[in-house]
Amino acid sequence: MTMASNTVPGRYWHALGDGRLQCDVCPRYCKLPDGQRGLCFVRAREGDQMVLTTYGRSSGFCIDPIEKKPLNHFLPGTPVLSFGTAGCNLTCKFCQNWDISKAREIDRLNDAAPPEAIARAALRSGCRSVAFTYNDPVIFLEYAVDTAKACRERGLKAVAVTAGYIGPEARIEFYQNMDAANVDLKGFTEDFYHRICGGHLAPVLETLEYLRNHTKVWFEITTLLIPGANDSDEEIRKLSQWIGEKLGPETPLHFSAFHPDYKMTDIANTPAATLTRARRLAREIGLSYVYTGNVHDSEGGSTWCPSCGSLLIERDWYTLGRWGLDGAGHCLKCGHAVPGLFEACPGEWGPRRQPVRLQSAAL
Ligand code: SF4
Numbered sequence: 001m002t003m004a005s006n007t008v009p010g011r012y013w014h015a016l017g018d019g020r021l022q023c024d025v026c027p028r029y030c031k032l033p034d035g036q037r038g039l040c041f042v043r044a045r046e047g048d049q050m051v052l053t054t055y056g057r058s059s060g061f062c063i064d065p066i067e068k069k070p071l072n073h074f075l076p077g078t079p080v081l082s083f084g085t086a087g088c089n090l091t092c093k094f095c096q097n098w099d100i101s102k103a104r105e106i107d108r109l110n111d112a113a114p115p116e117a118i119a120r121a122a123l124r125s126g127c128r129s130v131a132f133t134y135n136d137p138v139i140f141l142e143y144a145v146d147t148a149k150a151c152r153e154r155g156l157k158a159v160a161v162t163a164g165y166i167g168p169e170a171r172i173e174f175y176q177n178m179d180a181a182n183v184d185l186k187g188f189t190e191d192f193y194h195r196i197c198g199g200h201l202a203p204v205l206e207t208l209e210y211l212r213n214h215t216k217v218w219f220e221i222t223t224l225l226i227p228g229a230n231d232s233d234e235e236i237r238k239l240s241q242w243i244g245e246k247l248g249p250e251t252p253l254h255f256s257a258f259h260p261d262y263k264m265t266d267i268a269n270t271p272a273a274t275l276t277r278a279r280r281l282a283r284e285i286g287l288s289y290v291y292t293g294n295v296h297d298s299e300g301g302s303t304w305c306p307s308c309g310s311l312l313i314e315r316d317w318y319t320l321g322r323w324g325l326d327g328a329g330h331c332l333k334c335g336h337a338v339p340g341l342f343e344a345c346p347g348e349w350g351p352r353r354q355p356v357r358l359q360s361a362a363l
Helices: 115-124 137-153 168-176 190-197 202-214 233-247 272-285 358-362
Strands: 013-015 021-023 043-046 049-052 060-065 079-084 129-132 157-162 180-184 218-225 253-257 290-293 311-316 319-323 354-356
Touching: 021 049, 049 137, 079 115, 115 129, 115 137, 115 358, 129 137, 137 157, 137 168, 168 202, 180 202, 202 218, 202 233, 218 233, 218 272, 233 272, 253 272, 272 290
Parallel strands: 079 129, 129 157, 157 180, 180 218, 218 253, 253 290
Antiparallel strands: 013 021, 043 049, 060 079, 060 354, 311 319
16 A cells, blocks of 8 residues: 555554554554544554554644743743644543644645754744644654654754653653653543543553653643633642652642633633632642743742742743843752753743744745
8 A cells, every 4th residue: 555645654553363453652542443543533554554644744833932832941931833733632622722633634734844844944943942732742753753853953952742641652752852841631530531531540640750750851730720620629739749749849830721612612711710729729739830821920920939939930921021040040049949941041032923834934
């Protein structure tokens, strides 16, 4: 069988005794007869192998502030070239990017984007990193890894924005090639993952522990709080306790606001007070860097020294203000070392969001 031009052999699968092939990229472990696609839609069985059908195609590029991923401790203030493809391996009813993640038409992938061209475009536009975002890069692992390698060869960082829903073998290669990640921890009950996201909680927790214990990847966690679904005091406390105990209290945690979307249009926007409450609870548990997101809250969006209380990085949405760190990320007042990747002064990208056509940018 001849493969289409955007189709490449897929890694991480094995043959089953009944003639089907099992994809091992993510904990869905799709078992496919010939000609079928997996739940993510972009991986498929062709003959006697698994393939990725969207290699080198993107749904569009945009230069964002790194804080939008969100990453607050990773080259603050710098621009990141962000892109996604199509499909997803979870089925979250609240998906905030559903036009991309639920795309069933590869036609949407209108930007031809080989890895080298992406890295060159990022470099020429002054970006410090490239982010795989908008949909989950786990499902286009081969493309994400090649792009990350092309970036690193040019001194650029690679950033994954992901739900952490990845198999144990695949995550080794995936994270070997990433410098930073924002991992969505969508809730802290199996019921929420099962009923709302069509997945399971345990593999996500395994990924987070793997990141902490076996990699040098800088990572931050985001939890989108949905009124009445995952925002109880009890759930927020349990989630924060688990992070503190298993990942360490200095792991940054972002509580983000939901807006009605996709199949969850009957629930109102998350009130700012819910995010403030969650931040307070997580700080009471002992987490040092807890942020609110998607709301106007300068206090909750800024970085504060957990040792002396000084303002370290002032944020107003994605605009940075006062800066209280030295070049190595120490508090200028008390010397406390803040984890992450910092430079002597912040970048100056600001809150801009700039769409980029790769063809015209830098091929
Ligand atoms: S990556 Fe796609 S095909 Fe593979 S197991 Fe996950 S959903 Fe199924």
